[in-house]
Amino acid sequence: MRIGILGSGLMGGKLGTIFARAGHEVVFSYSRDQRKLERLARDAGSVARPGTPAEAARDADALLLAVHWSRVDDVLKKAGDLSDKIVVSCSLPMSVDDTGLVVGHTSSGAEELAAKIPTARVVSAFNTLPSEVLFSVFEHASDSPRPSVVYCGDDSGAKELAARLIIDAGFEPVDAGPLRIARYTEPFALLVAQLAYEDTRGPALAYRFEWLDEVGDRIQSDATGS
Numbered sequence: 549m550r551i552g553i554l555g556s557g558l559m560g561g562k563l564g565t566i567f568a569r570a571g572h573e574v575v576f577s578y579s580r581d582q583r584k585l586e587r588l589a590r591d592a593g594s595v596a597r598p599g600t601p602a603e604a605a606r607d608a609d610a611l612l613l614a615v616h617w618s619r620v621d622d623v624l625k626k627a628g629d630l631s632d633k634i635v636v637s638c639s640l641p642m643s644v645d646d647t648g649l650v651v652g653h654t655s656s657g658a659e660e661l662a663a664k665i666p667t668a669r670v671v672s673a674f675n676t677l678p679s680e681v682l683f684s685v686f687e688h689a690s691d692s693p694r695p696s697v698v699y700c701g702d703d704s705g706a707k708e709l710a711a712r713l714i715i716d717a718g719f720e721p722v723d724a725g726p727l728r729i730a731r732y733t734e735p736f737a738l739l740v741a742q743l744a745y746e747d748t749r750g751p752a753l754a755y756r757f758e759w760l761d762e763v764g765d766r767i768q769s770d771a772t773g774s
């Protein structure tokens with residue numbers, strides 16, 4: 549697939565590299581440093597190149613939106629017409645100084661984004677992960693079980709594509725339902741980020757779902773007596 553990266557920072561730079569290494573054609577865009585886009589493309593391999601947001605969007609089968617919330621309007625404007633485009637967003641609706649959520653339980657960043665680009669097909673994914681885990685999960689993609697990643701959206705075709713990207717990145721996709729479920733996954737993502745950096749536990753907290761799965765299995769076997 550052709551994947552346009554809108555925002556080539558910690559998330560976009562790493563996920564774009566992973567998508568390229570998984571065999572997708574990738575265009576890295578939207579950095580203040582053109583040389584960084586060139587370096588990312590060079591390091592990612594021959595299927596990657598630097599470009600503008602409009603170039604990243606033009607022929608893309610899917611776009612990864614990975615900018616700070618305060619940059620969303622700007623990057624969307626630079627990307628141009630996104631009609632029918634699949635937009636996988638890992639962006640979280642944070643205030644400019646990263647101290648609070650911009651939207652809460654009655655809406656979500658993903659829904660606000662979908663309202664900004666009503667003709668695009670928005671999926672929320674990857675935002676429950678700290679970027680630090682991405683490369684090591686990709687390198688261990690053949691391990692089992694894979695760490696889970698929740699995603700949500702209202703367009704089934706867009707969700708299928710997002711699930712494939714999640715699998716290509718080495719994770720197990722978990723369909724959390726319609727886009728409005730981002731009202732619950734986004735605060736969870738911020739909780740994980742907050743806890744991950746508060747003490748020495750670090751990004752390993754991204755794997756907490758796995759641990760809960762094990763506990764869930766134990767509770768279930770206790771309940772059934774097996």
Ligand SMILES: NC(=O)c1ccc[n+]([C@@H]2O[C@H](COP(=O)([O-])OP(=O)(O)OC[C@H]3O[C@@H](n4cnc5c(N)ncnc54)[C@H](OP(=O)(O)O)[C@@H]3O)[C@@H](O)[C@H]2O)c1
Nearest residue numbers: 555556557558559579580614615616638639640675678679
């Ligand atoms: N980092 C994580 O672990 C993580 C995890 C889950 C979700 N998220 C969410 O994912 C989104 C991206 O996060 P990130 O950590 O990848 O952010 P980041 O490292 O700051 O990357 C953002 C990208 O936007 C670019 N950009 C272009 N113009 C900019 C401007 N004027 N001001 C600021 N940035 C500009 C940055 O350019 P430069 O290359 O010049 O910096 C960078 O490439 C955010 O919404 C975040 O909440 C992040």
